[in-house]
Amino acid sequence: MAEIPVEKKSSGKGWLWLLLLLVIIAAIAWWLLSEADESETVGPIVVEETEPTMPATQGAGSGDMTLAAILADPSAYYGREGFSGTVTVGGPLTDRGFWIESEGNRMFAIVIDQPRERPVDINVGATLDISGGTIRNPAEIEDLTGDTLDEDTVDAMEGQQAVLVVSEDNIDISDEA
Numbered sequence: 001m002a003e004i005p006v007e008k009k010s011s012g013k014g015w016l017w018l019l020l021l022l023v024i025i026a027a028i029a030w031w032l033l034s035e036a037d038e039s040e041t042v043g044p045i046v047v048e049e050t051e052p053t054m055p056a057t058q059g060a061g062s063g064d065m066t067l068a069a070i071l072a073d074p075s076a077y078y079g080r081e082g083f084s085g086t087v088t089v090g091g092p093l094t095d096r097g098f099w100i101e102s103e104g105n106r107m108f109a110i111v112i113d114q115p116r117e118r119p120v121d122i123n124v125g126a127t128l129d130i131s132g133g134t135i136r137n138p139a140e141i142e143d144l145t146g147d148t149l150d151e152d153t154v155d156a157m158e159g160q161q162a163v164l165v166v167s168e169d170n171i172d173i174s175d176e177a
Helices: 014-040 067-072 151-157
Strands: 085-090 097-102 103-113 125-133 135-137 164-169 169-174
Touching: 067 097, 067 103, 103 151, 151 164
Parallel strands: 103 164
Antiparallel strands: 085 097, 085 125, 097 103, 125 169, 135 164
16 A cells, blocks of 8 residues: 555635734724723813913013013003012002002002901002012902902002002012111
8 A cells, every 4th residue: 555645735824814813913902002091081181371470580570571561561461460579669658559660660559458467568668579460450440359449549540551459468578668
């Protein structure tokens, strides 16, 4: 009897099964990774554009928020917060207002009437460090916290293009008069 070698013939489709297995593994990996990304995302990302708050500097204000800049174009600063600087108090004073001066520029400031353990005693000639305040249109000041504005304060604002509204907590007297 003759010996006949028998060999199994390969079908040549082994590579196709390997390719299919790789596609399935890739799909599972993609699905798992996308699930992980979705669990880390809390919600849609919302970006709001706001006016940057300038860092405090010595002088009349911070960055371009100086008395000179505010008085040159008051409407550009209405509602802008973050006025900071060292100013001198000019007269006359009212119950809730005082004049701030720096480098020959002068603007009226109104104190937000919030009870404080020890109220700020502002006098003419004092040097103040103001660490926050909002520039407002004097024609639209009606909703300030505390008592209504006295007649002297309202009269002092008359004819002004801008006023600084500042909380007494944001006023430090660095040199008393």
